[in-house]
Amino acid sequence: xxxxxxxxxxxxxxxxxxxxxxxxxxxxxxxxxxxxxxxxxxxxxxxxxxxxxxxxxxxxxxxxxxxxxxxxxxxxxxxxxxxxxxxxxxxxxxxxxxxxxxxxxxxxxxxxxxxxxxxxxxxxxxxxxxxxxxxxxxxxxxxxxxxxxxxxxxxxxxxxxxxxxxxxxxxxxxxxxxxxxxxxxxxxxxxxxxxxxxxxxxxxxxxxxxxxxxxxxxxxxxxxxxxxxxxxxxxxxxxxxxxxxxxxxxxxxxxxxxxxxxxxxxxxxxxxxxxxxxxxxxxxxxxxxxxxxxxxxxxxxxxxxxxxxxxxxxxxxxxxxxxxxxxx
Amino acid sequence: xxxxxxxxxxxxxxxxxxxxxxxxxxxxxxxxxxxxxxxxxxxxxxxxxxxxxxxxxxxxxxxxxxxxxxxxxxxxxxxxxxxxxxxxxxxxxxxxxxxxxxxxxxxxxxxxxxxxxxxxxxxxxxxxxxxxxxxxxxxxxxxxxxxxxxxxxxxxxxxxxxxxxxxxxxxxxxxxxxxxxxxxxxxxxxxxxxxxxxxxxxxxxxxxxxxxxxxxxxxxxxxx
Ligand SMILES: Nc1ncnc2c1ncn2[C@@H]1O[C@H](COP(=O)(O)OP(=O)(O)O)[C@@H](O)[C@H]1O
Ligand SMILES: [Mg+2]
Numbered sequence: 053x054x055x056x057x058x059x060x061x062x063x064x065x066x067x068x069x070x071x072x073x074x075x076x077x078x079x080x081x082x083x084x085x086x087x088x089x090x091x092x093x094x095x096x097x098x099x100x101x102x103x104x105x106x107x108x109x110x111x112x113x114x115x116x117x118x119x120x121x122x123x124x125x126x127x128x129x130x131x132x133x134x135x136x137x138x139x140x141x142x143x144x145x146x147x148x149x150x151x152x153x154x155x156x157x158x159x160x161x162x163x164x165x166x167x168x169x170x171x172x173x174x175x176x177x178x179x180x181x182x183x184x185x186x187x188x189x190x191x192x193x194x195x196x197x198x199x200x201x202x203x204x205x206x207x208x209x210x211x212x213x214x215x216x217x218x219x220x221x222x223x224x225x226x227x228x229x230x231x232x233x234x235x236x237x238x239x240x241x242x243x244x245x246x247x248x249x250x251x252x253x254x255x256x257x258x259x260x261x262x263x264x265x266x267x268x269x270x271x272x273x274x275x276x277x278x279x280x281x282x283x284x285x286x287x288x289x290x291x292x293x294x295x296x297x298x299x300x301x302x303x304x305x306x307x308x309x310x311x312x313x314x315x316x317x318x319x320x321x322x323x324x325x326x327x328x329x330x331x332x333x334x335x336x337x338x339x340x341x342x343x344x345x346x347x348x349x350x351x352x353x354x355x356x357x358x359x360x361x362x363x364x365x366x367x368x369x370x371x372x373x374x375x376x377x378x379x380x
Numbered sequence: 381x382x383x384x385x386x387x388x389x390x391x392x393x394x395x396x397x398x399x400x401x402x403x404x405x406x407x408x409x410x411x412x413x414x415x416x417x418x419x420x421x422x423x424x425x426x427x428x429x430x431x432x433x434x435x436x437x438x439x440x441x442x443x444x445x446x447x448x449x450x451x452x453x454x455x456x457x458x459x460x461x462x463x464x465x466x467x468x469x470x471x472x473x474x475x476x477x478x479x480x481x482x483x484x485x486x487x488x489x490x491x492x493x494x495x496x497x498x499x500x501x502x503x504x505x506x507x508x509x510x511x512x513x514x515x516x517x518x519x520x521x522x523x524x525x526x527x528x529x530x531x532x533x534x535x536x537x538x539x540x541x542x543x544x545x546x547x548x549x550x551x552x553x554x555x556x557x558x559x560x561x562x563x564x565x566x567x568x569x570x571x572x573x574x575x576x577x578x579x580x581x582x583x584x585x586x587x588x589x590x591x592x593x594x595x596x597x598x599x600x601x602x603x604x
Contacts, residue, residue, distance in 0.1 A: 101503055127505030138500030142518045152504050201504075 053079040053209060053241040054100055059109035061095050069095040071265045072109070077209075077258075082235060082242040086252035086288075087262030093245040094135060096262075097211050100243060101130045114208070128152055131202030131210040131240070135217065137194055139186040145171070145197050146182040152205040170200040173234060192223040199231070203238070213245045228254055249289055253277070253296055261285055273300050294377055295342055301376070303344050304337035307358045307366035334359045335368060345373050390567030397568070405572060407548035411539045415471045416532055419478035424524065427486025428512065437487070448480040452541050460545045470539075470547025477538050478531045485527025489520030521591055529584035536577040540569075 054077040061069045070092035077083040085093045098104040099111050102123050111118045118126060131152075140148050146167050153163045168178040174196040186194055195215060202210055216224040228251065235242065246252055252259050253273045261269045261276070261284075269281045277297045280286045289296070333351035335344050335358045347356060348370045358366040394401055423444075430437040450458075455476050459469040493516050501511045517524075543551030553569030556562075 098503075103499065103503055124505045124507060127503060132500070132503040134496060134500050134503060136494075136496035138494070138496040140497060140501070140515060140519075151501075155505055155510070 053077055053114060054243060055112040056096070056099070057110045057112065059096075059099060059106045059111060061092070061099060061104060062107045068265055070262075073267050074109075075258075075260050075267065075270045077241055077243050079241050080239045081257040082244055082255055083258045083260060084244045084246060084252040084256035085260045085262060086246050086249055088264070089247055091262040091264050093247075093262060094213055097213050097243065097245055100209070100211055101127045101132055128156055128205065129208055131205075131207035133198050133202045133210070133212040133215045135213040135245075137198040137218075139194055139197060139201075141186050144183050144185055145176070145189070146178075148186065148197055149201045149204050151201060152207075156205055158205075166204060170203055173203075174200045175230065176200070191219055192227065195219060195227065203240070208241060210240045210242045212242065214247065215244075216251070217246065217248075224251075231255070250296070253300060261288060295345075298345060298373070298377065299340045299342035301341045302337065303335050303339045303341065303358055303368060304366070306341070306372055306376070307335075307337070307368045309366045310364055334364075336360065337365065341373055341376065344368065345377075348373065386563050387567060389564035390571065393564040394568040394572075401553075401568065401572070404548065404550050404552055404569070405576075408536075408539055408550045408573065408576070411467070411470055411474060411542055411547060411549050412532065412535045415474035415478050415535060415539075416528070418471070418475045419482055419531060420528060422475075423479050423482035423527075424486050427483050427490065427524075428517075430483075430487050431490040431516075432508075432512075441484070441487070444480045444483045447476045450476075452477065452538055453544065456541060456545050465546040467547055469545045470542035470549075473545075474535050474538055474542070478535050481531040481534065482524070482527040485530075486520065486524050489523030489527075490516050492523065493519045522588055525584070525588045525591060529581060529588060532584065533577050533581050536573060536580065540573065 056073050056075050059073045060071050063069060073092075073096065075083070085096055087093055095104060099106055100113070100118070102118055102121075105119065113121060113126065113130075140151070143151075149167045149170055150163050153166055158166070167182065171178045171181055176193060176196055181189075181193070181197075186197065189197065195218075199212075199215060202212070216227050219227065232255065244252075244255055246255070253276075256273055259269075259271060259273055259276055260267060263284050269276060269285050271279075271281075274297065276285065277289060277293050277300070280289060333347055333353060333356055335347060335356050337358055337360050339347075344356070353370075355367055355369040357364045358368060426440055430440040447455075452473065455473040456469065459472045463469040463472055497515060497519070498511055501515045506514065539547075539549050540551035540554055542549045543555045550569045550573045553565050554573075557565035557569060
């Protein structure tokens with residue numbers, strides 16, 4: 053969907069922002085650009101929607117060189133969440149979200165429906181937030197509006213430049229989780245920028261690691277953890293590689309499914325969850341192995357049930373996690 | 381006590397010559413109105429051009445500044461050989477004076493718009509013109525409006541000098557009053573002008589608050 057072909061960007065003051073970069077973002081996937089501050093991440097992003105043009109090489113959008121696509125048309129098809137959010141403070145939340153649909157000339161009814169739908173998607177009740185001004189919102193809420201605005205015209209591609217960077221860790225983790233769910237639903241092609249390797253590992257199908265202006269490794273999260281190709285990547289990934297790897301794998305990927313009979317009166321599955329009114333230890337299919345490991349340590353039990361909608365759907369043994377842990 | 385007496389005399393003068401007063405007041409207001417409208421029409425686009433084409437900014441600003449430093453009487457003296465005695469010359473002179481506050485505030489207002497906001501707008505596919513119309517101008521509006529307010533208050537004062545080139549207005553009473561040592565006449569011309577300036581200032585302050593602080597305003601209500 054997006055392809056960088058030996059792209060070099062040198063600014064007018066002869067700063068070399070990126071040099072000879074090549075990578076691709078496949079349709080419907082999330083690719084995360086990660087690297088230290090000033091390494092050229094924002095520049096790379098701006099090369100996609102032509103806020104900047106390459107000095108050498110070419111950027112392709114859906115197979116066409118972006119230089120051959122009209123700037124306005126290109127930008128209206130690409131959702132863009134900038135690092136500083138950049139909400140329009142003189143407009144209400146609803147008007148902010150409606151910006152691109154209005155530019156594209158949708159009719160009013162259609163725009164109103166879309167605005168409400170997106171606010172709901174971003175967990176902002178339309179009745180409450182539609183007519184508020186950005187100043188009245190918290191940082192997390194503003195960021196949600198920024199994402200809703202970028203998604204408003206149903207873009208084929210979404211660019212997100214450190215969208216959760218300015219948030220406190222808890223709000224950030226919440227938004228990351230929510231966004232992963234939203235991404236599964238909308239299936240947009242996403243280019244995501246962050247300086248946090250943890251966020252990159254969590255959000256990305258593919259990760260592009262930048263050193264100053266240079267692409268160092270372009271790989272899946274798992275490969276980056278298992279086969280870092282340089283000292284730089286090893287340092288960047290940092291400590292706790294095994295734990296990071298466990299956080300990439302979900303419980304439902306390794307559990308042994310139990311044959312659940314479609315029977316709502318099945319008492320066995322209920323007793324797995326509650327025992328004399330007390331909630332017993334159990335796992336959810338979407339939990340990472342990292343959090344599963346911590347549940348094992350807390351409970352000191354050999355195997356735990358995996359529960360979804362109060363039904364036991366599988367079992368996982370502590371040793372299986374240890375095997376992955378020790379297996380490198 | 382004698383001051384108070386003079387004030388009463390001024391009031392008497394005004395009442396006795398009320399028809400003439402209304403004519404002069406109307407002339408005064410029309411002078412202010414016409415020259416302000418002309419100044420807004422010229423200064424706002426000029427400010428936009430100055431911000432848009434940064435190279436022109438210093439020249440545009442220095443023209444504005446120079447205009448401001450020429451004494452009003454000199455402008456009037458310059459205007460009347462060209463435009464003759466009367467209303468037109470007076471309006472031209474007032475217009476020159478009204479320009480600068482609007483121009484500087486238009487430039488300041490447009491420049492203070494957050495660069496990231498503009499970048500977000502461009503990134504969403506707004507053309508330069510759309511960014512100006514939908515983002516920069518609305519966001520700069522309170523500041524531009526403050527410039528217009530300053531300009532109007534100044535012009536109400538400057539308009540007294542229109543008398544010198546036969547432009548009419550309340551200056552007729554004040555300046556001929558000075559020549560004739562007629563203090564009641566001076567007061568009858570000066571005080572309504574001051575009241576006019578204060579009234580316009582308050583009206584503009586009110587409007588400025590309405591357009592400026594929507595976000596702030598709601599918030600202050602919300603947080604009590
Ligand atoms: N408009 C510009 N003109 C000149 N240099 C720039 C410009 N924008 C960014 N740079 C420089 O290019 C490099 C990369 O910047 P950027 O892409 O913003 O990095 P990142 O987003 O990774 O922090 C930095 O050295 C930065 O100072
Ligand atoms: Mg950046």
